[in-house]
Amino acid sequence: xxxxxxxxxxxxxxxxxxxxxxxxxxxxxxxxxxxxxxxxxxxxxxxxxxxxxxxxxxxxxxxxxxxxxxxxxxxxxxxxxxxxxxxxxxxxxxxxxxxxxxxxxxxxxxxxxxxxxxxxxxxxxxxxxxxxxxxxxxxxxxxxxxxxxxxxxxxxxxxxxxxxxxxxxxxxxxxxxxxxxxxxxxxxxxxxxxxxxxxxxxxxxxxxxxxxxxxxxxxxxxxxxxxxxxxxxxxxxxxxxxxxxxxxxxxxxx
Amino acid sequence: xxxxxxxxxxxxxxxxxxxxxxxxxxxxxxxxxxxxxxxxxxxxxxxxxxxxxxxxxxxxxxxxxxxxxxxxxxxxxxxxxxxxxxxxxxxxxxxxxxxxxxxxxxxxxxxxxxxxxxxxxxxxxxxxxxxxxxxxxxxxxxxxxxxxxxxxxxxxxxxxxxxxxxxxxxxxxxxxxxxxxxxxxxxxxxxxxxxxxxxxxxxxxxxxxxxxxxxxxxxxxxxxxxxxxxxxxxxxxxxxxxxxxxxxx
Numbered sequence: 001x002x003x004x005x006x007x008x009x010x011x012x013x014x015x016x017x018x019x020x021x022x023x024x025x026x027x028x029x030x031x032x033x034x035x036x037x038x039x040x041x042x043x044x045x046x047x048x049x050x051x052x053x054x055x056x057x058x059x060x061x062x063x064x065x066x067x068x069x070x071x072x073x074x075x076x077x078x079x080x081x082x083x084x085x086x087x088x089x090x091x092x093x094x095x096x097x098x099x100x101x102x103x104x105x106x107x108x109x110x111x112x113x114x115x116x117x118x119x120x121x122x123x124x125x126x127x128x129x130x131x132x133x134x135x136x137x138x139x140x141x142x143x144x145x146x147x148x149x150x151x152x153x154x155x156x157x158x159x160x161x162x163x164x165x166x167x168x169x170x171x172x173x174x175x176x177x178x179x180x181x182x183x184x185x186x187x188x189x190x191x192x193x194x195x196x197x198x199x200x201x202x203x204x205x206x207x208x209x210x211x212x213x214x215x216x217x218x219x220x221x222x223x224x225x226x227x228x229x230x231x232x233x234x235x236x237x238x239x240x241x242x243x244x245x246x247x248x249x250x251x252x253x254x
Numbered sequence: 255x256x257x258x259x260x261x262x263x264x265x266x267x268x269x270x271x272x273x274x275x276x277x278x279x280x281x282x283x284x285x286x287x288x289x290x291x292x293x294x295x296x297x298x299x300x301x302x303x304x305x306x307x308x309x310x311x312x313x314x315x316x317x318x319x320x321x322x323x324x325x326x327x328x329x330x331x332x333x334x335x336x337x338x339x340x341x342x343x344x345x346x347x348x349x350x351x352x353x354x355x356x357x358x359x360x361x362x363x364x365x366x367x368x369x370x371x372x373x374x375x376x377x378x379x380x381x382x383x384x385x386x387x388x389x390x391x392x393x394x395x396x397x398x399x400x401x402x403x404x405x406x407x408x409x410x411x412x413x414x415x416x417x418x419x420x421x422x423x424x425x426x427x428x429x430x431x432x433x434x435x436x437x438x439x440x441x442x443x444x445x446x447x448x449x450x451x452x453x454x455x456x457x458x459x460x461x462x463x464x465x466x467x468x469x470x471x472x473x474x475x476x477x478x479x480x481x482x483x484x485x486x487x488x489x490x491x492x493x494x495x496x497x498x499x500x501x502x503x
Contacts (some may be wrong), residue, residue: 008326010432141448149462152326157395157463165344165365167441193410227462234458243450 009041013047018055019198020048029061035081038088038254045095051074052210055202057099058194059122060106063081066131067115073252080243083236089114090146090232093121096224097150097217100210102201106194108187112169113137116146116180120154123213125180126194127172128187134169141244141250145231149224155179258444269305274313275356277323280330287337298340298441299451301338301347301364304405308349309357312411314363317482318491324482331356332388332475338363339392340466344444347425348437349423350428350430354411359389361422362396363465365456366440368425370433374412375422378407383487384495387477391470397422397464 006127012023024031033041048057061067070089072098075081096103096118105125106110116133119125126134135151144164151160159178163170175181180230185193201209238244264286266273271357279446290296304311312331317324340384347353347364352374361367361375369375377386386406393496394402405412418426425440427433460466481487498502 138447138451140454141451143451143458145455145458148455148458152459152462156398156421157459157465158397158421158424161365161395161456161459161463164459165452166444168443194355228283234454238451238454241450243448247448 001250005055008038009035009040011044013044015054018053018202019084020051020054020057022057022059023253024059024061024067025241027061027065027205029071030068030110031063031115032066032068033085034071034072034074035085035088037071038085038092040182042088042092042095042150045099049095049098049100052100052222054101055206055209056101056198057103058106058198059096061108061115063109064160065109065115066105066107066111068083068110068146071114072248076248077250079240082239083232086146086235087144087229088241090228090229093117093146094228096121097224099218100111100212102209102213104197106190107131107133107181107210108190110169111146113142114147117144117150119180120147120150124182124197126183126185126190126197127181128185128188128190129172130170131175131181132169134167135164136167136169136192138165138167141241141247143235143238145238146228148231153220165172170181208237259296260292260295261300261441262290262298263300263302265304265482266309267304269273269303270312271305272305272307272310272398273357274310274317275327275331275334276313277326277330277338280327280334281366283334284330285370287333287334287341290343291337291341292312295454297343297447298444299341299343299345300437302344303350303357304406305351307351307357308347308353309360309495310352311355311357311379312490313493318495319432321483321488324487325479327356328388328482330476331359332471332478335359335363335372335388335392336468336471337464339460340437342457346441348433349373349375350433351408353377355386357388358422359393362389362393365442366401366425367423368427368433368437368440369414369417370430370437371414372430373423374419375414376409376411377406378409380407381490383481383484383490385478386480387474387481390474392465395465413422416448418421423455 014021103122104124105122110132310406311325320436345364346366353361427436
């Protein structure tokens, strides 16, 4: 699939029989989220937010990794642009949560930082034993403030605290224990597992499922959107600070 | 207090009384916390208890003799929890043996809690007519609603393995001997993180989970204080004390 200028689309949407596949499509960069990509993702997710024709949405990454996180290297000399990326990512997470049908993250290889953050917003996370997941932000001088409100709601405040303050990544078994992964299968069975889950969801009453998701989203609380947007401002402030800029320069110099 | 670079160690030093929290001990603990909070060189606070137990809770004997003392102890305990959670630095607890009642409340306020199989945690305080409500603002986030209800209402004491399952412990050493090494390793790893990012993230988590919200702590404390000022508590504390004396003789 290509866009008007003939380039491969960074985010693809494919719908078939009520199953929508939302594909991060930048495999050469392990689907790292560049500004352009986050904007495309926002556009796609906003579209899905108002689409009740689908029964389920599967978020996936093309290639070996689900998503390597924010692509900060491309904006290394522009801390303000980094802030804008965080703000747009925040809006992506809000829209992703608002998709009226269940969302499944199909996670292969790695889901790091912002990539792991997207998983934390989805209703289901299906992955395999060799996956690398986590939030290494604080090692890089970054405050994972955008993903925190979602993570707390998914895995509880104590687990979120232990994961975000420790940074780094964790093995799949730990991610299961923490509640970050719902279903763990051998890598070769990943598609079968996702397909099985899709069948299970689509066999249920569509209205009952949508009403249930709507209610669960309401139970996220009235403050969640404001928290995520505030998180983006906080994170933007931290990332333009000396500490983050120095650490990022060191990492990218390697 | 001992210090090595970014890590500041605060240690309860009353092993003979299994680090029971007396008024002077809590006051001195609060003072130390305040000092460390102002020290920008410190990014990690390591909380320890000397001897075989981390902390056996507030000093009930003192509370039995003087009801006003019990009130003061609960107020200071609540303040200590708020101060731990409100520390700008990340707080790591090294928990060998018992962290019971008030000791468990302190634990629930820490960011990282490391134990061993022989660790014993829980709130067996309803047995003496007291409510551990004071612990709720931080316990609820740590272990979730179901486990918090069971811990507080049943009053049972659980071991390190079970506490790890409930996430009351974030880390479990394979043995008591390996516990200090595990905490060393965790502190060393945390010391490699970006201090400002860590501080901001902790503050943000505190805001999100409302665990430092003053009104929540105040209500929680009032419930515990209420329980402490009943005839039931007076009777049960007295009976508990007599049983203890009888067992000792």
